[in-house]
Amino acid sequence: MVSRPPTEDELVERARRGDGAAFGALARDHQELAFRTAYLITRNAAEAEDAAQAALVKAYYALPRFRRGAPLRPWLLAIVANEARNRLRSGARRESLALRSAHEAPAGDAAPSPEGALLAAEERAGLLAALDSLAADDRLVLSCRYLLELSEEETATVLSLPRGTVKSRTSRALGRLRQRLEVTA
Amino acid sequence: MSELELRLASLADAIDYPATPDLAASVDDALASRPRRRLRLRPLAVALAVALAVAAGVLASSPGARSAFLELFRLQGATVTRLVSLPQVELVAPDLGERVSREEAERRVGFELLAPAGWGRPDAIHVRDGRVASLVYGPAERPRLVLSQLDGSVWDGFLKKAAGGGTRIEEVTVGGERGLFVSGDEHYVMYLSEGRVLDERTSLAGNVLLWNRGPLLLRLEADVSRDEALELAEEVG
Numbered sequence: 001m002v003s004r005p006p007t008e009d010e011l012v013e014r015a016r017r018g019d020g021a022a023f024g025a026l027a028r029d030h031q032e033l034a035f036r037t038a039y040l041i042t043r044n045a046a047e048a049e050d051a052a053q054a055a056l057v058k059a060y061y062a063l064p065r066f067r068r069g070a071p072l073r074p075w076l077l078a079i080v081a082n083e084a085r086n087r088l089r090s091g092a093r094r095e096s097l098a099l100r101s102a103h104e105a106p107a108g109d110a111a112p113s114p115e116g117a118l119l120a121a122e123e124r125a126g127l128l129a130a131l132d133s134l135a136a137d138d139r140l141v142l143s144c145r146y147l148l149e150l151s152e153e154e155t156a157t158v159l160s161l162p163r164g165t166v167k168s169r170t171s172r173a174l175g176r177l178r179q180r181l182e183v184t185a
Numbered sequence: 186m187s188e189l190e191l192r193l194a195s196l197a198d199a200i201d202y203p204a205t206p207d208l209a210a211s212v213d214d215a216l217a218s219r220p221r222r223r224l225r226l227r228p229l230a231v232a233l234a235v236a237l238a239v240a241a242g243v244l245a246s247s248p249g250a251r252s253a254f255l256e257l258f259r260l261q262g263a264t265v266t267r268l269v270s271l272p273q274v275e276l277v278a279p280d281l282g283e284r285v286s287r288e289e290a291e292r293r294v295g296f297e298l299l300a301p302a303g304w305g306r307p308d309a310i311h312v313r314d315g316r317v318a319s320l321v322y323g324p325a326e327r328p329r330l331v332l333s334q335l336d337g338s339v340w341d342g343f344l345k346k347a348a349g350g351g352t353r354i355e356e357v358t359v360g361g362e363r364g365l366f367v368s369g370d371e372h373y374v375m376y377l378s379e380g381r382v383l384d385e386r387t388s389l390a391g392n393v394l395l396w397n398r399g400p401l402l403l404r405l406e407a408d409v410s411r412d413e414a415l416e417l418a419e420e421v422g
Contacts, residue, residue, distance in 0.1 A: 024209050027212050031207075035205045060216055066303055082300060098200075100199055160287065181189075
């Protein structure tokens, strides 16, 4: 008989009791999003790696204070975001976000994913550039909501903001993004 | 979702992120070298009985106080002086300053606040004198943890702490930077600004860990041992 893989709650419970292997499994499940979250904040791959790794270690030690039954993902990402923000004080080079299609497909061939089919490659590049040009707070809230696909509630946890603030900040950031796009259109 | 939101959402799969490193393996290695301790924080007793604020001028001008000087410890943004005995003091209530939102606190102090991982949102955030921000965890009358922070590069010497002869002061390292762990029940803080005494207040009755993190001076107060305080400090990010 094949035993079912442990659920996230079971892994969390085991990790709370000091099972490093269980935490390793949780880390593997969340490492991509953790790294991307750190990258969207630091815009530097090396710093993002350091931040995400340090955050996961901190999360393990903080796990006994994690509220049972609460969603793990936003709690972990909040620690990652904190750690990544701290790294911004260093003088590391900040990279601009780029679109995958620009590297993987010949010019003019958008090769879109199902979601990406909504936009032509040039439009997406323009949108990304406009997003990149926003102030850090605006960019971060929009990145959480739309690039990392976090819910409003998760974004609030990750950014340590009340949910209402996430809502209003998102709305204002969308307004400013719209203005940037109109100016460049 | 508006059209703009749909367009943004369509970017989610199109970003060219750097390849995700094998963080789980690195974390495994890090955990293997440092087992976790069990840490339970007790509420801090508000220290009116022993928290004694001194007229700072007494310490500065009293020959008795000067002659009773034992040791001086320096961090960026703080000094801790150990005296044979504390001068005569006046009892005042603890004051962390005005209670404000996190955004307002960050606006006033001019830097992003650090918080211990996994504690969630603090129960209250206070700012004192526009320079010292304090995150309070637990009920106001009996908090379990108070984490204060200030920009020590701007306000070097802003926080001065005096300790009695019975107080233990240990030099420690937190995240590779210098720190001091102050324990015992006979210590209090005095706040200065630009070389001028602003005020002095009692604090809460926990032990205190002071440490530098880049330009910041952090002050963690909780009813914890040195090792427990260091573990908490490692979680601050």
